[in-house]
Amino acid sequence: AKSYRRLEPRKGVAAPMAATRRVVSEQRWLTPLRVRLEPEADGAAPRASPYREPVELAHFSKTRKRGNEYDNSQLKRYLRPSLPCDLSEGYETFRDRDRGDSHPADVTPIFESLRRAGRGLDERELAAADVLTWRGNFAKVLATPWNTRDTWHMEAELVHGVTVLNVVEPEENVRREAKRQGHEARMCYWGFSFEEQCTGGSYDQPIDCLNSFCTVVRTGVGRHRLIMGGEVDCWDGERQGLAGYIELKTTRVMDSAPQVARFERDKLLKWWAQSFSTGVRRILVGFRDDSGAVLKLQTLETLKLPGYAARHPGAWDPKTALHFADRLLTWLRQHLDALAPGTRVRLEYEPRRANWEVRCAEPAAGTIRDFLPAEARAALARAAALRAASGVGTPSG
Template structure:
């Protein structure tokens, strides 16, 4: 077993030419119903309730419905869902890599976000398995010990605050254009709508990584654009620019989202203000203490290192980050 250590300090990438990331959205779409069965298309897509922005007084109680909230029964089903999508689209036979648009890596958007934002999220441990199958490298995130302990130690207040984000979506989304939000319905994470995106990460030397990744989508706007929704305590100030802003930017950038809908809440879980944050403004703000180029450079470095280590069929490795260290262990 060999071990490769990749630097994650932003200064390590400050003087390097950044890679270029080209996002090609809408390779495919699928929905999951409450029984977690997959359906190709937009069966469970939600649409942005845009009249909410014309409200004179915003007063969304995010605590509403907490007692009947339907959470996912299995948080670690990621690789199963990805394989189910492959089987639904491409029956056995033929070249898997060709069927997956000549991709080299297949994963969830969330893992790419975690890897890329590591230079600015130095307290967040993460881990992933990587395995090469039929010319495609599958990346599957798994729960670290730190994450497991954090979940086990969550207080009732922590769980309620986590719910607030899903509750906000229920105020801001509708099932069909032209209708109104059904705020009396059960808030559920079991239904979801997702897109599959193709991204090309091109290094300064011209070498290119082809990625295919799936991402859950909060809503679709009237023009067909994908929408991300967030709740934020008060205004976008202070620590937001150091910790949250790079995650918000990378998460939306990877699927071509241009604006993020924000519900500004108080400590009691009431949204009193709505705003839209433009991704370009988020990146260009003088308050931003992060650089997209650094995140893309680290993502490129990590993926290139995985590709170098996994050259043969069934080659596998573990990629992990622990605070103050990053190890790439390969068999």
């Protein structure tokens, strides 16, 4: 089985945004955001959107039995597994999450973890923040300029100067997950099993995908300062915080040049977007065969992933990804600033139906359920008061 060779990164091209407006019966469609535009007429390179290195602010653990615990009890240490290892082991007792849940990631523990960190951390960080969300949302945005297949939706509300982005699964994704069975369902399990294999698991207890460790980081792109939560698979047992965290991934062994090309163009983009967003520096990959046996391990450095794709036409690159994320957050903030307080909107990117546009819908009042508990709104209100007292606005406000 062939692997792939390390290449040097190349620079990319980004583009500004465009606009139109239309109104549909029960909801208003606001000006969409063009994902891809022609290069600037004068040939000038697009401006860069710098990304601030993530800093860990807090962390918490999620469990099925006990809910959220604000400690590192679910952070597991990496232990190299013996090869080959069978990823189908334990499948019969696997405890999955509810795949019919269209809102699988509540933002509440992000707020609570900051509060429990003490020393007024929540108020200070929220006062300076522009956006709060989960890593998965931001990773989807980063990958959008090359996304020709995967639909994504998000919900958003501007609360006391902070844009809160909620995770929502489109109906078509929920239906597809519900139909998954047989070998396809088993393949989805293999990722969880690999985590168990790499953290000394013995399969004496059922693997539960709801048990996880999450980090909360401060970062930023362009003028936008972000607070993000993201799951962490394990740590190296030596370095503390982000420097020691490791992402675990599995993929099929590759035995042809086209397979390597698809891997570098598609899968590495998603892996980079996930790990780069929250500052995870290493990805341990288990290369498996079609039966789910891991035959080889390889560690990849997150910052070097763009170089692997650089030789392919239309390759993805960090500059384009970050510039698009900057544009999207600016575009969204402009819409939210123009709407009445408390208005919630839905972002939609549907590559099979849209003409390379991210659309923004303002549904009828009450259509999008309130995704922020009273405690989170109170924290944002206190942060806004602190911001006003200091005379400093949010980065994009």
